Amino acid sequence: MDTKVIKSKFPIFQNKINGKQLIYLDSANSSQKPKTVIDRISKFYSKEFSNIGRSVHSLAVIATNRFEETRDLVKKFINAKSREEVIFTKNATEAINLVASTYGEKFINKGDEILITELEHHANYVPWHFIRQRKGAIIKFAECNDKGEVDIDEIKKLITNKTKIIAITHLSNVTGAIMPVKKIVDLANEKKIPVLVDGCQGAPHLEIDMQKLGCDFYAISCHKMYGPTGVGILYAKKKWLDILPPYQGGGGMIEEVKKDNITFPGSPTKFEAGTLQTAEVVGFSESIKFIEGVGIKNIMQHEREILEYGLEEIRKNNSVRIIGDPKNRGSIISFTIKGIHPHDIATILDEDGVAIRAGHHCCQILHKKMGIAASARASLGIYNTKEDIDVLKNSIKKCNKIFNN
Amino acid sequence: MDIKELYQEIILDHGKNPRNKNIFKDFNKDAKGHNPLCGDKVHIFLKLNNEMKLENISFEGEGCAISMASASIMTEIIKGKEFNVAKKIQEDFLNMIKEGSKLSLNSLSDSENTTMMSLSGVKRFPMRVKCATLAWHTFIEAVEGNKKIVNTEN
Numbered sequence: 001m002d003t004k005v006i007k008s009k010f011p012i013f014q015n016k017i018n019g020k021q022l023i024y025l026d027s028a029n030s031s032q033k034p035k036t037v038i039d040r041i042s043k044f045y046s047k048e049f050s051n052i053g054r055s056v057h058s059l060a061v062i063a064t065n066r067f068e069e070t071r072d073l074v075k076k077f078i079n080a081k082s083r084e085e086v087i088f089t090k091n092a093t094e095a096i097n098l099v100a101s102t103y104g105e106k107f108i109n110k111g112d113e114i115l116i117t118e119l120e121h122h123a124n125y126v127p128w129h130f131i132r133q134r135k136g137a138i139i140k141f142a143e144c145n146d147k148g149e150v151d152i153d154e155i156k157k158l159i160t161n162k163t164k165i166i167a168i169t170h171l172s173n174v175t176g177a178i179m180p181v182k183k184i185v186d187l188a189n190e191k192k193i194p195v196l197v198d199g200c201q202g203a204p205h206l207e208i209d210m211q212k213l214g215c216d217f218y219a220i221s222c223h224k225m226y227g228p229t230g231v232g233i234l235y236a237k238k239k240w241l242d243i244l245p246p247y248q249g250g251g252g253m254i255e256e257v258k259k260d261n262i263t264f265p266g267s268p269t270k271f272e273a274g275t276l277q278t279a280e281v282v283g284f285s286e287s288i289k290f291i292e293g294v295g296i297k298n299i300m301q302h303e304r305e306i307l308e309y310g311l312e313e314i315r316k317n318n319s320v321r322i323i324g325d326p327k328n329r330g331s332i333i334s335f336t337i338k339g340i341h342p343h344d345i346a347t348i349l350d351e352d353g354v355a356i357r358a359g360h361h362c363c364q365i366l367h368k369k370m371g372i373a374a375s376a377r378a379s380l381g382i383y384n385t386k387e388d389i390d391v392l393k394n395s396i397k398k399c400n401k402i403f404n405n
Numbered sequence: 406m407d408i409k410e411l412y413q414e415i416i417l418d419h420g421k422n423p424r425n426k427n428i429f430k431d432f433n434k435d436a437k438g439h440n441p442l443c444g445d446k447v448h449i450f451l452k453l454n455n456e457m458k459l460e461n462i463s464f465e466g467e468g469c470a471i472s473m474a475s476a477s478i479m480t481e482i483i484k485g486k487e488f489n490v491a492k493k494i495q496e497d498f499l500n501m502i503k504e505g506s507k508l509s510l511n512s513l514s515d516s517e518n519t520t521m522m523s524l525s526g527v528k529r530f531p532m533r534v535k536c537a538t539l540a541w542h543t544f545i546e547a548v549e550g551n552k553k554i555v556n557t558e559n
Contacts, residue, residue, distance in 0.1 A: 339421070340470070341468060341469035341470055342469075343443050343445075343468075343469040343471075343533070343536065344412070344469045344470045344471070347408070347411065347530060347532075347533060348408055348412075351408040358443075359442065359443055359444060360444055373444050373467055374443070374444050398408075402408065402409065402412050402417070403412075403417065403421075403470075404417070
């Protein structure tokens with residue numbers, strides 16, 4: 001794979017940051033966008049735009065078709081059984097809130113248990129906290145070990161007759177640990193407990209096949225997949241979508257409205273209230289084409305190479321502590337430098353054009369577990385190279401030099 | 406701009422060896438400050454006597470070098486001063502950090518001036534302004550506030 005060619009597809013890399021070449025190591029936060037995605041949005045607004053699913057004029061038909069074609073692309077990309085299982089949301093956070101709210105309303109009652117892990121992003125904890133408050137439910141946290149991974153036995157031992165849902169990340173946005181989703185689903189199936197997977201970090205970096213994974217719900221963040229902001233996807237098994245109540249009410253999601261009653265259509269319409277982020281969804285079709293063009297296997301192999309090189313190089317610096325050491329790791333390196341706060345690291349790196357994230361990465365529970373308040377995080381995308389890691393490594397040395405440690 | 410203008414020797418020194426970083430027994434005012442986006446936390450303790458003089462001031466907290474150095478520098482400069490004077494210094498400091506204006510007070514000694522000025526580089530780093538101002542807002546809250554936690558996002 002020619003990374004120079006890949007990088008050239010992303011216009012952002014033509015810009016200088018603080019007079020330096022941009023080294024973008026913040027893709028777990030949000031990825032950059034290829035020109036095809038940017039152009040697609042522009043073309044849609046220039047030539048095809050209208051609101052979808054409502055009017056009968058020609059533009060409405062064209063726009064609706066482009067939007068629904070994207071649903072078909074997603075269905076194929078994630079290997080869902082049917083297109084009705086693909087719901088567009090504003091982000092992965094909304095996808096998880098949708099499940100927590102509707103499933104929680106219908107199936108979770110006082111004393112019932114929601115099983116999550118200590119690795120979870122706040123987006124896969126806070127929505128369940130609302131259900132805990134509303135319904136008097138209990139949230140149990142499967143412990144993560146000092147390698148920053150959750151052993152399946154930790155999940156197994158927390159499952160009880162009261163467990164109503166298991167909600168887990170696919171790939172930790174802090175330690176990079178890849179969860180054994182398939183095994184957890186098998187375990188949950190024995191007890192007929194549905195599994196929700198927060199796929200924000202999984203979908204851009206791993207092969208995701210819904211029928212193979214077998215999970216009940218899978219939340220996707222499109223802007224982390226080289227796609228536009230404002231688009232998330234909820235995959236859900238049809239059997240759930242048929243029985244879950246609507247999430248938000250409004251136009252576009254009704255069947256018949258009378259003064260004394262309202263009826264609703266089936267999925268996905270039932271769950272897509274109001275005018276959606278049409279252009280962004282259409283733009284996302286080009287993200288899928290981009291990923292498929294490069295090939296997810298090639299993406300995985302390339303990112304693995306860069307990750308291993310990065311871990312090896314950064315470990316050589318004795319002042320650096322890498323957070324977690326999971327056996328099965330995705331493209332994330334979180335770290336601290338002795339005596340230097342992550343925000344100071346991020347500011348110093350930024351001067352060299354190196355964009356990383358510093359903070360708790362929306363994982364305060366995990367950081368507390370690791371005994372730190374914050375960390376610096378370098379996260380990879382398809383456009384990163386070994387040279388990027390070399391610049392990062394030298395910038396880290398610069399931190400050492402400035403802070404004289 | 407060179408990154409060393411932000412991380413000047415004075416700041417690094419205060420960051421590594423913060424002054425007045427402790428809790429003293431007879432404080433009669435305190436307030437907590439929190440920067441939820443970065444996680445910087447500061448807790449200011451002070452003893453204000455009947456003449457509104459800051460007899461003693463200290464802080465506890467954790468955060469980046471800028472936030473800790475700024476808290477340390479603040480306690481060093483305002484300790485022993487009248488609250489009204491300290492408040493003017495605070496306003497002067499905020500103007501310097503946010504507006505880039507020069508320090509206008511002539512009540513500060515040359516060395517106090519130099520120490521305060523060491524933080525002026527923060528102005529060029531908008532994402533770090535809140536780190537530098539947290540302790541100063543929290544100090545005012547300790548004296549005038551109603552025990553709310555100072556939150557840089559509200």
